[in-house]
Amino acid sequence: MSDETTSELKKTPLFALHEELGGKMVPFAGYLMPVQYPMGIMGEHKHTRAMAGLFDVSHMGQVILKADSYRAVAEAFEALVPMDVLGLKEGRQRYGLFTNDQGGIEDDLMFANRGDHLFVVVNAACKEADIARMKAALEPAVTVTPVTDRALLALQGPAAEAVLSSIVPAAAAMTFMDVATLNADGVELWVSRSGYTGEDGYEISVPADKAEAFARRLLAHADVEPIGLGARDSLRLEGGLCLYGHDIDAETRPAAASLTWAIQKVRRAGGDREGGFPGAAAVFAEMADGPSQRRVGLKPEGRAPMREGVELFAEAEGGVAIGKITSGGFGPTVGGPVAMGYVPADMAAPGTQIFGELRGKRVPVTVASLPFVAANFKR
Amino acid sequence: MKYTEEHEWLQAEGEIITVGITAHAAEQLGDVVFVELPEVGTEVTKDEEIVVIESVKAASDILSPLDGEIVEINEAIVDEPGKVNEDPEGGAWFFKIKPSDLSPMDDYMDEAGYKAFIG
Numbered sequence: 022m023s024d025e026t027t028s029e030l031k032k033t034p035l036f037a038l039h040e041e042l043g044g045k046m047v048p049f050a051g052y053l054m055p056v057q058y059p060m061g062i063m064g065e066h067k068h069t070r071a072m073a074g075l076f077d078v079s080h081m082g083q084v085i086l087k088a089d090s091y092r093a094v095a096e097a098f099e100a101l102v103p104m105d106v107l108g109l110k111e112g113r114q115r116y117g118l119f120t121n122d123q124g125g126i127e128d129d130l131m132f133a134n135r136g137d138h139l140f141v142v143v144n145a146a147c148k149e150a151d152i153a154r155m156k157a158a159l160e161p162a163v164t165v166t167p168v169t170d171r172a173l174l175a176l177q178g179p180a181a182e183a184v185l186s187s188i189v190p191a192a193a194a195m196t197f198m199d200v201a202t203l204n205a206d207g208v209e210l211w212v213s214r215s216g217y218t219g220e221d222g223y224e225i226s227v228p229a230d231k232a233e234a235f236a237r238r239l240l241a242h243a244d245v246e247p248i249g250l251g252a253r254d255s256l257r258l259e260g261g262l263c264l265y266g267h268d269i270d271a272e273t274r275p276a277a278a279s280l281t282w283a284i285q286k287v288r289r290a291g292g293d294r295e296g297g298f299p300g301a302a303a304v305f306a307e308m309a310d311g312p313s314q315r316r317v318g319l320k321p322e323g324r325a326p327m328r329e330g331v332e333l334f335a336e337a338e339g340g341v342a343i344g345k346i347t348s349g350g351f352g353p354t355v356g357g358p359v360a361m362g363y364v365p366a367d368m369a370a371p372g373t374q375i376f377g378e379l380r381g382k383r384v385p386v387t388v389a390s391l392p393f394v395a396a397n398f399k400r
Numbered sequence: 401m402k403y404t405e406e407h408e409w410l411q412a413e414g415e416i417i418t419v420g421i422t423a424h425a426a427e428q429l430g431d432v433v434f435v436e437l438p439e440v441g442t443e444v445t446k447d448e449e450i451v452v453i454e455s456v457k458a459a460s461d462i463l464s465p466l467d468g469e470i471v472e473i474n475e476a477i478v479d480e481p482g483k484v485n486e487d488p489e490g491g492a493w494f495f496k497i498k499p500s501d502l503s504p505m506d507d508y509m510d511e512a513g514y515k516a517f518i519g
Binding site: 057255328380 | 430431433434436452454456457459481482485
């Protein structure tokens with residue numbers, strides 16, 4: 022995205038509000054998005070964990086998949102993802118992966134059973150490709166409709182329930198990964214109790230022309246601050262959540278990515294609806310044989326952050342790199358550097374001591390269990 | 401007080417120059433989380449990378465503005481890197497250098513020049 026010029030960048034329905042709030046706007050996945058506000062990344066991160074943060078994630082792709090019945094959509098969608106879509110109950114959401122013919126991950130996504138249709142949220146950088154993939158594979162039996170007239174907000178943090186339920190009381194009764202259509206004084210909200218921070222919270226799809234007013238209602242609450250992409254990244258990193266294109270990509274299969282928990286039994290080898298998604302044989306082979314490399318949490322010693330691309334070594338001196346960091350930085354809640362990366366499977370056990378090379382020096386790194394900060398979901 | 405285009409400030413006291421980064425630089429960096437300083441006694445040359453500073457956003461280097469010897473470093477900012485954001489032009493100085501050649505000082509900007517430089 023380095024060749025983007027400002028004139029080609031898209032703006033979300035909250036662009037004017039971001040500028041008014043002092044957001045520092047940067048290009049991201051084809052959009053001009055706030056990386057931080059005057060509070061700063063550290064303050065925004067800590068505020069989200071302590072109270073509630075409001076994120077604009079309208080750049081992400083919202084897509085409706087519809088056919089004669091939910092069952093028909095689900096059966097068709099299972100040809101694209103190794104997840105149990107058919108068994109997902111109405112009003113529930115699940116994490117998913119689009120795979121390719123080699124079993125690599127083309128994108129990660131959320132999908133929800135909204136009664137008569139499947140609602141899918143995909144990453145901004147992948148949304149055009151994802152929509153094309155879904156259209157090619159599913160049409161005409163399933164209609165694939167990108168939702169372009171809605172913004173997407175995330176309200177995250179321990180105060181999120183109190184804040185949202187002060188506007189829509191029914192939000193309080195939702196539990197983690199529930200979805201519901203709620204009415205906020207005539208504005209139809211598509212709400213899920215989920216997010217990308219490891220905190221309790223909601224993602225809220227709201228009509229574009231009502232988005233700014235709704236965001237202002239949330240921000241009017243004393244506990245809510247606007248949060249930019251910088252803190253979104255440090256929050257998800259402490260939460261052990263993958264960033265597509267960094268921690269997982271088209272070359273990474275689910276077992277190496279430590280994401281087999283997302284593949285329900287019914288779709289696995291020996292399950293009732295085994296396989297039937299792109300690259301199933303490769304995905305199952307890697308699950309059976311074990312991956313050669315595995316995604317792990319990494320805790321560097323000392324204070325220096327180890328960022329994406331830092332090479333990992335088994336020894337304090339010499340040898341060849343055994344892996345590298347795919348996401349890393351300073352974890353404000355942890356109070357020190359945190360990272361994720363890939364290491365050989367036999368070095369993936371938490372507590373294993375390895376080294377990361379920073380400015381020519383090998384710094385000790387300990388393999389750590391994820392997440393770094395315990396999830397705070399409402400189960 | 402003199403300023404470099406690398407956003408350092410230089411304060412002369414006798415033959416010792418104290419060096420830090422400007423408030424403008426600290427704001428651009430964002431929250432500082434890690435500082436690595438040279439050791440006292442190190443002989444440094446102008447434009448050599450002698451300090452590593454990491455913020456929540458990125459890593460940057462600070463170049464030595466002069467040839468000379470590092471005579472004192474500010475351990476307080478190593479222990480609490482956030483001080484760089486709180487008091488960049490005061491208590492959060494980086495190092496003191498005893499220059500062997502003061503001539504580059506004449507090329508550095510005064511306060512008005514630096515203000516114009518950062519626009």
